[in-house]
Amino acid sequence: MNDDARTNIGTPAPTPASPGSAELRDQVERTRDELGQTVEALAAKADIKAQAKEKTAAVKGQAAEKAALVSDQxxxxxxxxxxxxxxxxxDPLLEKxxxxxxxARANRTPLLAVGAAVVVFLLVRRSRGRRR
Structure with missing residues (x-):
C-alpha cells in the first residue's frame, strides 16, 4: 500500500474548480457574515443589563440637559x-x-449679637408658652 492510498481514505477526491464554484464560495461567505451579524444583534437584544445601562445613561443625559435649561431660564x-x-x-430709597x-457690614458683631438675643428671647418665650 502506498502513502497516497492511506491519506485519501474516507476523504472525497478533490474536484477541479468549476467556473461557478468561486461564486458559490463568495455566496457562502456572505451568508456566514450575515448570520454572524444576526447572531450578534440577537445577543445584544437579549442583554437586558446592557440595555438598562444604555437607557439609564440616556435618561441621565436628558435630565442634565433639562436641568441646565431650567437653570438658565x-x-x-x-x-x-x-x-x-x-x-x-x-433713588432716595436705593441710597438709604x-x-x-x-x-450693617461695618457693624456685624453687634448686629449678630442682637439677632442672637432676639432668637433666644423668642425660643424662651415659645417654650414657656408650651408649658402652660
Missing amino acids: IREKTGHAARLVKDMTP AGQAATA
Missing part, C-alpha cells in the same frame, strides 16, 4: 426681576438701602 428671569425692581425703586447695607 431661572437665572434669566431672576436677572430680569432684579432689573425691574431696581428700575421701579425710587445702600447706606443701611454699608452700616
